[in-house]
Amino acid sequence: MTNKERYHLLHSKLTATHRGIVLNKVLCANLMWKAGGNTDPFGTVRSIAKLLFTFDVTELKTTELKPVLTVFGFYPLRNDHRELMSTVASRLGEGNTYIDTSRWSDRKIKFSPRNILKGLRTGLCGMKGCGLSLKDRLILSSQVTFYCNTIDELLKVDLSNIRKFLCLANTLNLENILTQHLRNLGAKTYSLMEGTYFVQGGDIPINDIPFENLTSHIQLCWGQYSKDEFIKYGYEEGRMEVAGYPKNVECRPMKADNPMRRGVVLLSQYIMDKQNRDLIRMLGRFSDRQEFHLKLHPSLDYDEYSRLASENGMRIIPKSTTVNECIDNTAFDFAIAINSTTYYEALMRGVPCLRYYDGSYTPLAGYDDEFSTPEQYSGLILRIKDLPLADYQTGIDKALRYAVGLGIDEYHRIMLE
Numbered sequence: 119m120t121n122k123e124r125y126h127l128l129h130s131k132l133t134a135t136h137r138g139i140v141l142n143k144v145l146c147a148n149l150m151w152k153a154g155g156n157t158d159p160f161g162t163v164r165s166i167a168k169l170l171f172t173f174d175v176t177e178l179k180t181t182e183l184k185p186v187l188t189v190f191g192f193y194p195l196r197n198d199h200r201e202l203m204s205t206v207a208s209r210l211g212e213g214n215t216y217i218d219t220s221r222w223s224d225r226k227i228k229f230s231p232r233n234i235l236k237g238l239r240t241g242l243c244g245m246k247g248c249g250l251s252l253k254d255r256l257i258l259s260s261q262v263t264f265y266c267n268t269i270d271e272l273l274k275v276d277l278s279n280i281r282k283f284l285c286l287a288n289t290l291n292l293e294n295i296l297t298q299h300l301r302n303l304g305a306k307t308y309s310l311m312e313g314t315y316f317v318q319g320g321d322i323p324i325n326d327i328p329f330e331n332l333t334s335h336i337q338l339c340w341g342q343y344s345k346d347e348f349i350k351y352g353y354e355e356g357r358m359e360v361a362g363y364p365k366n367v368e369c370r371p372m373k374a375d376n377p378m379r380r381g382v383v384l385l386s387q388y389i390m391d392k393q394n395r396d397l398i399r400m401l402g403r404f405s406d407r408q409e410f411h412l413k414l415h416p417s418l419d420y421d422e423y424s425r426l427a428s429e430n431g432m433r434i435i436p437k438s439t440t441v442n443e444c445i446d447n448t449a450f451d452f453a454i455a456i457n458s459t460t461y462y463e464a465l466m467r468g469v470p471c472l473r474y475y476d477g478s479y480t481p482l483a484g485y486d487d488e489f490s491t492p493e494q495y496s497g498l499i500l501r502i503k504d505l506p507l508a509d510y511q512t513g514i515d516k517a518l519r520y521a522v523g524l525g526i527d528e529y530h531r532i533m534l535e
Contacts, residue, residue, distance in 0.1 A: 119249075120321045120335070120523065121153050121321045121322070121385045122153075122321055122322075122326065124153040124248075124249065125149060125150050127248055127249075128149040128152060128153055128245070128248055128250075129142050129146065129149055130142075130245065130527045131244060131245055131247075131248055131437055132145065132149065132223065132241075132245065132258075132479075133244070134239075134244070134262065134440055134458075136236070136265075136266045136269050137270070137273060138271055138298070138299075138302050139194055139242070139269050139295055139298045139299065140298065141262060141265065141266075142300075143289075143294050143298065143331055143333055144265050144288060144294045144295055144395060144447045145258075145261060145265065145290060145291075146290070146294075146327055146330075146331045147290050147291060147324070147327065148258065148261050148448040148523050149329060150324050150341065151183060152250060152254055152258070154389070155247045156339055156400045159266060162253055162257065163363045165216075165260060165261075165290070166257060166260045166266040166439065167260070168224075168260045168261060168263070169226070169233075169234055169237060169259070169260040169263035169264060169267075170208070170227060170229060171192075171224060171225050171226060171228060171264060171267065171308050172224075172226050172228040172264065172268045172270070173222050173223070173226065173268045174218070174222055174223040174224075174225075174226040174269065174271075175222070175268075175271045175272055175274075175290060177217060177221075177222065178217065178218075178272070178275045178277075179274075179275050181215060181216045181217065182215075182241060183277070183279065183280065184213065184214055185279055185280060185281040186210065186213055186214040186215070186280075186281065186283075186533055186534060187214065187215050187277075187280050187282070187283050187284070187300075188206070188207045188210065188214045188215065188216045188217070188283075188284045188285075188286070189216075189218075189219060189283070189285045189286075189293065189296060190203040190204070190217070190218045190219060190220060190286055191219055191220070191285060191286055191287060191290060191292055191293040192219050192220055192222065192224065192291065193220050193286075195525050196220075196312075196353045196415050196416060197438075197440050198440045198441050198442070199216065199229045199286060199312050200220060201365070201440060201442065202286070202312065202364055202365050203216075203218075203286050203310065204216065204218070205364060205365055205366050206364045206414075207527055209217060209527070209529050209530060209533060210529065210533055213436070213530075213532070213534045214284075214419065214533065219292055221370055222259050223327075224264075224306070225270075225272060228267045228270075228271070229275070230263070230266070230267055232363045233263045233266040233267055233270070234263050234275065236263065236266055237259040237261075237262040237263030237266065237273070238260065238419045240258075240259065240262045240263070241255050241256070241257075241258035241259030241262050242255045242256060242259045245258060256442075261299075261340045261404075265291070265295065266494070268292065268295060269295055269299075271394060272295060272296070272299060275352070277299070277300060277305075278303060278311075280300055280303065280305045281305055281306065282305060282306050282307075282308065282533055283296065283297065283305050283306070283307045283308065283400075284307075284308045284309070284310060284338075284533060285297060285298045285307075285308075285310070285330070285334075286309070286310050286311075286312055287309065287310075287311075287312055288307065288309035288326075288333045288334040288337075289309075289327050289328055289331040289332065289468070290327075290334060293309075293525075294331070294333055297309070297333045297334055298333060300425075301333070301334075301335070305306075305511065306335050306516065307332075307333070307334040307335050307336070307338070308334055308335065308336045308420065308532070308533065309334040309337055309338065310338050310361075310364060310468055311328075311337075311338065311340055311344065311364075313342070313458070313515060314340055314343060314344055314459045314462070314521060314522060315329070315339070315344045315347060315348070315461035316343065316344060316347045316480065316482060316483070316484065317347050317350060317351055318457075318479050318480040319478065319479060319480045320478055320479045320480075322371045322389050322479070322491035324389060325479075326466065327485060327499055329347075329348065329351045329353075331357065332348075332353070332357075333401075335357070336357060336358070336359055336532075337353075337357060337358050337359075337531075338358075338359055338361040338532065339358050339359065339360050339361065339362070339523070340360075340362065340363055340364065340521075340522045340523045341360060341362075341363070341519065341520055341521050341522045341523035341524075341526070342360055342520055342523070343483050343520050343522075344357040344358075345360055346361075356369070356387050359522065359528065359532055360523055360528065361527075361528045361529050361532060362393075362523040362524075362525070362526030362527045362528055362529070363523045363524050363525075363526065363527075364529070365442070367442075367463070367467070368467075369465050369466050369467070369468075369524070370447055370466075370467050370468030371468050371507075371511055372447075372468050372470060372507055372510060372511055372514070373468060374376035374507055376451050376452070376470065376502075376503060377451055377452055377503075378408075378451050378452050378470070378499050378502065379407075379408055379409060380409045380411075380449075380450050380451045380452075381408060381409065381410050381411070381412055381450060381451060381452045381453060382410075382411050382412075382429065382435070382445060382449075382450045382452075382453045382454075382469075383397070383410050383411065383412045383413065383432070383453070383454045384413050384441070384453055384454065384455040384456070384458055384460040384461070384471075385397075385412060385413065385414055385423070385444075385456065386415055386455075386456040386457060386458050386466045386517050387415045387417045387418070388415070388417040388418055390456055390457065391418075393456050393457075393474065393476055393478070394418070394423075394456060395426065395476075396476065397454070397456060397474045398412070398426050398427070398430050398432070399430060400474075400491075400492055400495065401430065401432070401454070401495075402429070402430030403492055404432060404492075404495075404496070405431030405432060406431070409432075409433075410431075410432040410433070410437050411432065411433045411434070411444075411458075412432055412433065412434050412435060412448070412515070412532075413439070413441065413444050414428050414435070415436070415458075416437075419435060420434075425524075431512060441460050441463055442463070445460070445463055445464045445467045445469055446467060446469070447467055447468040447469045448467055448492075450469055451469075451470075452469060452470045452471065452499075452502075453470070453471040453472070453475060454471065454472045454473070455471055455472075455473055455474070456473070456474050457473070457481060457482055459477055459482070461473055461482060461484060462518060462521055463485075465485075465514050465518060466518060466524065470487075470502050470510075471487065472488075472489060472495070472498055472499075473486050473489070474489060475486075475488040475489070476490055476491070477490065481515070482521070483520065483521045484513055484521060485513055485517045486513075487502075505508065
C-alpha cells in the first residue's frame with residue numbers, strides 16, 4: 119500500500135464529528151504524518167498527555183472583533199508564514215481584526231471524560247485494521263480529544279458578528295476548526311496560501327491536502343497558476359480568486375556581470391530529504407570554486423544537515439534568519455531550490471535561481487532553469503552568465519506574474535468591499 123493509499127484509508131476510517139465539526143478534516147495533517155510511518159515528533163508521553171489540554175482561546179473572548187476576522191494559525195516556529203499573514207492583515211488596515219494564534223498556549227488544562235471517551239472510541243477502537251500500532255492509535259485518540267476540547271472552548275466565544283473570515287491554511291488543525299465553525303455560523307470563509315499550490319505527482323500525501331481538504335468557500339490564489347491547478351483538479355472556477363503576491367517585496371533587477379560564485383541553497387521540507395541530500399552531495403563537487411550557504415526548511419534536522427554541510431564544504435544559515443532576510447542579491451550571486459516557492463522569492467529579489475529536479479515529482483511552473491546532473495548544473499551556470507540581461511529579466515518577469523501574481527493586489531477588494 120502506498121503512502122497516499124494509506125492516508126486515504128485512515129481518512130475514510132476517521133468518520134467522527136464533534137458539535138458540527140468534521141474531525142478527519144481537522145486532523146488531516148496528523149493522518150498524513152501517520153500514513154508516512156513517521157514517529158510523533160513530540161514523544162509518546164507528551165503526545166498522549168494532550169488529552170488533558172486545550173488551546174487557550176482567551177484572546178478571542180476578550181478582543182472586540184470586527185466583521186472581518188483574519189487569523190494566523192498555530193505555527194510558532196514559522197516566522198516566514200507569520201510575516202506573510204501579518205502583511206496581508208496590515209493591507210486590510212482597520213477594516214479587520216488580526217489574531218495571531220501562534221501566541222496562544224496549547225497547554226490550558228481541560229479534563230473532559232466525555233471527550234476522552236470519544237477520543238478513545240474514535241482513535242483506539244475506530245482505527246483498528248488500518249495498520250496503526252497501539253501507540254499510534256493512542257496518540258491519535260489523544261489528538262481527537264484535544265481538538266474536541268478546543269472545539270468546546272471555541273463554541274463558547276460569540277462569533278456571530280463575523281461576516282468574513284480569512285486564515286492562512288484552511289486545511290489544517292485550528293484554522294480548519296475555525297473555518298468549519300464560521301461556515302456553520304453563516305460567515306463567508308477565505309483561505310490564503312503559504313506557498314504556490316499545484317498538483318504534484320509521486321507518493322507524498324501532504325501535496326494533495328490543499329486540494330482534497332479545501333474547506334473555505336473561496337481559495338485565494340497568488341497567481342493564475344494555482345487557480346489553473348485547482349480547476350484542473352476538478353473545482354469550479356468560482357471557488358478560486360487570483361489575489362496576487364501577498365508579501366511586501368522590493369523587486370530588484372538581475373545584476374549585471376554576475377560572477378555566479380556565491381550561492382544560497384534553499385532546501386525543501388523533510389519529505390524531500392533524499393533530494394536535499396543528493397543535491398548537497400552534487401554541489402559538493404563544486405565547493406572548491408563556488409561558495410554554498412544552506413537555508414534549511416524548519417522541518418529538517420539542524421544537527422544532521424550541519425554535518426552534511428561540513429562534509430561538503432558548505433555553511434548553514436542560522437535558524438532565526440527568514441527567507442526574506444537571506445535572499446539578497448548583494449549577499450548572494452545565485453540560489454538553488456528544490457520544488458519550493460522560495461524559488462520565486464529569489465527571482466523577485468534579483469537572485470538567479472536554479473531548480474534541482476530528479477524526476478520524482480511534478481516541477482513548479484517557472485523559467486527554463488532545471489538541472490539533474492553536475493554537467494547540467496555547470497552548463498546552466500555558464501548559460502545564465504552569458505545570456506543578455508534584458509532577455510533573462512523579461513522571461514523571469516513573465517514567469518513570476520503567472521506563477522505568483524507579482525504586480526497584482528486584490529486583497530482589499532475581496533475582503534472589505
